[in-house]
Amino acid sequence: MRIGRPTLKLQKRVYLSGWRAASISILAILVALLLFSLIFLLAGINPLTAYEEIFSYAFDNPFGLPITLNRFVFLLLCTCAFILPYKAGLWNIGMTGQFYIGSLAVYGVLLGLGFRGSEPVNIAPGFVILLMVAASMVSGALYGAIAGFFKGKLNTNEIVVTMMLNFIAFWLVSYMIKEGGPFMNPGGRGESFEMAASLRPPTFFNVPFTIFLALGFAFLLYFLLKRTKLGYQIRAFGLNPTAAEYAGVNHVSIPVLVFLLGGALAGLAGYHYFAAVPGVFKIARNYAFFGDLAFYGIICGLISQGNPLASIPVAFLFGGMSVGGRYVQGKLGMSFGVDFALMGVLMITLVAFQFFYRYRVVFSNPQKENPDARILD
Amino acid sequence: MQEFLIRSLDASTIFTIAALGELIGQRSGILNVGVEGVMLFGATLGFITATTTGSYMLGFLLAIAIGGLLGLLHGFFSITLGGDQVVSGMGIWILGFGLTTYIGSPFAGPLGLPRIPSVFGLSPFFFLGIALTAIVWFVLSRTNLGLRIRSVGENPVVAEVSGISVTKTRYLCVVTAGMFMGLAGAIFSLDYNPVWAYNFVMGWGFIALALVFFSMWNPIILIGGSLLFGSLWQVSLNPQLLLPDLMSRYIWRTVPFTITLVMLLLMSTRWFRTKWGATKPEALGQAYVKEG
Numbered sequence: 001m002r003i004g005r006p007t008l009k010l011q012k013r014v015y016l017s018g019w020r021a022a023s024i025s026i027l028a029i030l031v032a033l034l035l036f037s038l039i040f041l042l043a044g045i046n047p048l049t050a051y052e053e054i055f056s057y058a059f060d061n062p063f064g065l066p067i068t069l070n071r072f073v074f075l076l077l078c079t080c081a082f083i084l085p086y087k088a089g090l091w092n093i094g095m096t097g098q099f100y101i102g103s104l105a106v107y108g109v110l111l112g113l114g115f116r117g118s119e120p121v122n123i124a125p126g127f128v129i130l131l132m133v134a135a136s137m138v139s140g141a142l143y144g145a146i147a148g149f150f151k152g153k154l155n156t157n158e159i160v161v162t163m164m165l166n167f168i169a170f171w172l173v174s175y176m177i178k179e180g181g182p183f184m185n186p187g188g189r190g191e192s193f194e195m196a197a198s199l200r201p202p203t204f205f206n207v208p209f210t211i212f213l214a215l216g217f218a219f220l221l222y223f224l225l226k227r228t229k230l231g232y233q234i235r236a237f238g239l240n241p242t243a244a245e246y247a248g249v250n251h252v253s254i255p256v257l258v259f260l261l262g263g264a265l266a267g268l269a270g271y272h273y274f275a276a277v278p279g280v281f282k283i284a285r286n287y288a289f290f291g292d293l294a295f296y297g298i299i300c301g302l303i304s305q306g307n308p309l310a311s312i313p314v315a316f317l318f319g320g321m322s323v324g325g326r327y328v329q330g331k332l333g334m335s336f337g338v339d340f341a342l343m344g345v346l347m348i349t350l351v352a353f354q355f356f357y358r359y360r361v362v363f364s365n366p367q368k369e370n371p372d373a374r375i376l377d
Numbered sequence: 378m379q380e381f382l383i384r385s386l387d388a389s390t391i392f393t394i395a396a397l398g399e400l401i402g403q404r405s406g407i408l409n410v411g412v413e414g415v416m417l418f419g420a421t422l423g424f425i426t427a428t429t430t431g432s433y434m435l436g437f438l439l440a441i442a443i444g445g446l447l448g449l450l451h452g453f454f455s456i457t458l459g460g461d462q463v464v465s466g467m468g469i470w471i472l473g474f475g476l477t478t479y480i481g482s483p484f485a486g487p488l489g490l491p492r493i494p495s496v497f498g499l500s501p502f503f504f505l506g507i508a509l510t511a512i513v514w515f516v517l518s519r520t521n522l523g524l525r526i527r528s529v530g531e532n533p534v535v536a537e538v539s540g541i542s543v544t545k546t547r548y549l550c551v552v553t554a555g556m557f558m559g560l561a562g563a564i565f566s567l568d569y570n571p572v573w574a575y576n577f578v579m580g581w582g583f584i585a586l587a588l589v590f591f592s593m594w595n596p597i598i599l600i601g602g603s604l605l606f607g608s609l610w611q612v613s614l615n616p617q618l619l620l621p622d623l624m625s626r627y628i629w630r631t632v633p634f635t636i637t638l639v640m641l642l643l644m645s646t647r648w649f650r651t652k653w654g655a656t657k658p659e660a661l662g663q664a665y666v667k668e669g
Binding site: 154 | 454463465479480483625628634641645
């Protein structure tokens with residue numbers, strides 16, 4: 001492929017080193033922020049002031065930082081839920097639905113153990129917390145596995161399936177928490193009943209223990225993908241399913257497995273946001289806001305190029321930026337949805353930058369016989 | 378009941394037009410999973426234009442134009458850059474979702490214009506939908522252009538050798554596809570449901586995407602699917618009309634999505650595929666890089 005006449009040439013990358021990928025990703029983020037400045041300019045706001053407000057609130061503020069950290073845990077879980085199927089060449093955009101189902105399971109456990117209204121004394125809180133975590137993960141996993149199973153068995157389009165599951169889960173939550181649903185708040189405010197105070201998990205700087213779980217899972221996932229036979233099979237399946245099948249990789253169990261594990265992580269995010277983050281402890285009325293934030297997981301996953309360790313700083317950055325975006329929206333009097341707009345701009349910039357992960361731009365000298373010789377010099 | 382039938386036809390029209398766009402693109406080998414995003418853009422920008430200028434015509438034109446532009450963008454990513462079509466489609470969807478949330482929220486609320494007059498008791502877009510389907514069917518199956526489009530979608534290498542420009546044909550299709558989706562979005566926000574709210578297309582774009590798979594890439598079958606889903610959507614909104622007190626109204630809202638899912642699974646079974654010979658365009662979703 002040639003652009004211009006002899007001076008600029010595109011070369012397909014054979015190998016992309018981690019550092020090169022990271023520098024492309026950083027460049028993509030910077031370009032996205034530059035593009036996003038337009039939105040601030042159109043709103044009559046100096047972009048530098050706006051970014052300063054965003055970053056200082058998100059990362060250097062006693063109120064903002066814990067929110068950022070909690071958002072970070074949520075995003076990291078959603079990102080990992082996206083990454084694992086992505087490595088197998090599959091698109092899990094059902095983090096939202098898995099997150100909803102995970103939260104429903106948590107409140108199902110509470111309802112089942114009789115924690116609605118009164119507090120049973122004979123159950124140890126630690127045990128209930130364990131049960132809630134397990135329930136959120138198992139239910140999220142099973143919900144995710146639906147898409148994986150049908151992908152493997154019938155080769156249905158997993159994007160449509162997970163999206164339909166998202167909408168189904170969305171209305172299920174509405175059913176459960178509104179208008180006489182089983183989890184309805186006695187006050188009838190369109191939200192679920194509150195979790196008993198004794199079940200609130202210990203927090204460190206207002207961040208619950210789920211941060212360690214999320215970080216642990218990111219490391220485990222990295223290890224799984226890089227160092228185990230299963231991880232190798234997943235990657236092989238992602239690169240070429242037909243070839244992988246000839247090599248003995250099962251075309252049903254791999255999709256099921258990646259969606260099962262991914263769904264578990266997204267389900268855990270449900271426990272994290274609605275039963276562990278200080279100040280919430282119920283399925284909030286605006287649960288769709290949290291659900292839609294899960295789509296940031298797609299962006300974090302793509303920008304970290306499917307590397308779970310790289311996704312840790314990325315999720316932290318984007319967690320902070322979404323929190324800061326919401327903050328400047330109120331502070332600078334912008335209209336609703338600055339954080340979602342930022343998500344959109346980041347995503348489309350990233351799509352454009354996919355090109356640079358695959359190609360490099362080479363300046364070549366037309367006088368020389370071999371245009372690549374200069375690079376070798 | 379009559380109201381219910383009219384609303385069902387209105388909804389079907391929107392499904393039909395959006396899915397027709399996607400069908401044109403897919404017949405040329407380009408998969409655009411961002412239908413929802415294009416619809417959101419068309420709906421929101423059309424709504425804003427109409428409410429600020431007071432002109433429906435301008436609203437529709439702008440929606441079609443933005444749809445075409447997004448189609449062009451998708452074409453640039455997936456044809457010129459040869460990138461992953463799913464990544465690009467996802468990008469367009471998330472861009473649409475994110476940006477329209479921000480752009481539209483100052484305009485949240487009703488449109489504030491007199492309703493578009495009906496023709497023979499039906500929305501004029503119903504007739505437009507029928508006409509567009511007939512045109513698309515005719516062009517795809519009876520004209521030289523249609524043959525070109527289909528051959529590019531089945532086997533671009535052979536098409537190129539026989540003198541068809543794959544790039545040009547595909548660009549033509551993605552841009553037309555985008556215009557259809559933008560128009561569908563504008564019909565949604567200007568005629569069907571003229572009240573702007575956060576993420577108000579509510580998954581119609583994804584259902585339209587699934588409809589294309591159901592239709593086995595045939596515009597005539599597509600109409601049948603759209604009618605089914607249009608009325609299903611209306612039932613889910615007003616369950617008391619048909620089956621009062623059967624389920625909570627929130628459970629009813631899941632029904633269109635559940636049926637989409639079940640249909641999609643049914644269509645994917647080997648039994649169905651062998652019986653009906655449903656085959657997707659051979660080169661769907663694959664980038665084409667010209668030799669040399």
